[in-house]
Amino acid sequence: MMLRPTLEDHKVVGFYTGRIIIGVGALMVLPLSTSLLFAEWKTAIDFATGLLACLAAGFGLQALCLTHQELRRRHGLVIVSTSWVLATVLGAIPFYLSGYFGSYLDAIFDVMSGLTTTGLFLLQDLDHVPNGLNMWRFVLTFAGGQGIIVIALTALFKGVGGGIYHLYSGEGKEDRLLPNVIQTARTIWVVSLGWLLAGTAALTVSALALGQEPVRALLHGLWVFMGAFSTGGFAPQSYNTMWYHSLVFEILCVIIFVAGSLNFAVHWAVWTGSRAELRRNVELRSFAVTLGIFSLITAIGLARSGLYTDALPFVRKTLYLVLSGHTTTGFGTIYARSLVTQWGPLPMLGIIGAMIIGASSCSTAGGIKGIRVAIISKSFLQDVRRALSPESSVITSRYHHVKDRMLADDTVRTVLMITIAFLTMHAIITVAGVMAGYPVLEAGFDGVSAASNTGLSCGLTAPSMPDFLKVVYVLAMWLGRMEFLAVFALFGWIWSVVRGR
């Protein structure tokens, strides 16, 4: 039985959602400033309109729902889901006003893709968009990578009760880097900003070496960093990172997006002196094993196709695409349609497998996550050992993830539940693609890419795709990023309003 939420419950949800939306509006100051800096007046007006809409919605909700009731567990997840919906709808305003999108749905698609760090896009004429508009794409993806709730927790929340942990965990992050959730959120930003400085500097120097003029090099360095570290996959050019044609640039991208796919708790452990974490962490071991498996599958398919006969392009293209898929980044160094017309089924299946697994939990990455693969594998091995041992023996398993942990049945159950939910979603989204008239492999590739928040495309995702498929992809991106729980909590909340007691 679900209890019908009281008016006070609705007020708590509305009040804190309003606060988060103010935070989202504050982010629009960055693209607005960029537009003003480059004298892009029309774009500046678009962002001023979006900013005003966010502030009006945020302050309006706070005024309407003013409450002193404490934030509780049942509110936390609902606030997260509601905030993401509102942030997407309001964040799409400047996109839509820009004229670079065919419809408001297309603009919503790109905002959801950015916030969930997916990287699929329906924006038209990307190579000629104003700097302000491009800045918003990357701010969305960088902020979404850390989490819009993490941003709000960093700056806007103080002493609001026990529900604050559920705000944090509702965005698919469970590990606390420090005992205090707000300190954890701030630490996530310390890590991200540390990498932002180092990564942007390296990419800017590389872009300068490629002959870009300084301001352009800085913008490209910053934007590509944001797309890479957030495992977002947005790039400032329509040819994605293939546009740079530079091995050094690609290596830097790989370093940044693999680093972005690491668990923030692992970052913090390494940054505070525990270098051994990179060797001992079960999630990273799992990632190394699955990376090896999917690299081999892809390489076998490509070697048989005879597409690349020289070693360097063969290794370079294979490793880049598999790593991009496995970390759910979505950067590419080949034309989208080449996956179908040149790479063929086996390499595509290799990348689909990598995308499904994804990278680390509590990172910017999507997918099932390495920790879940590791826990399921450990649990399976534990059951085999149990079957082969005397009945009286007690068989336990341990694993290392920042600290040593015992494998508990409850953990396995939760992990299996989320894994099954992900696999079901991949199946449903593939069927939806086939129903829209696309071949099964292409429907599976782009569908899995959306649901795992990757962003690689074999050419299916385009403004001309059916609207119903766009809606399915938007929902899949949202569900994948929230890891189901927060979205289902919102549905449950709505249901309990109707049918609760």
Place this chain on the structure above:
Amino acid sequence: MDSRSRTGGRPTPTEQIQTLAVFATGILAEAMYVIGLGALCSVAIMAVLLAGG
């Protein structure tokens, strides 16, 4: 990492530099990890090419 001075209050410039140095070596350690992982995979991929798939 707590970069505040042991005597309380704001961290001294030396302590700030030490903290930055620790963070920088953390970033370098992660970059080296990625390069090592990539190198291992490259060898495996190369072996596939040499074996003809």
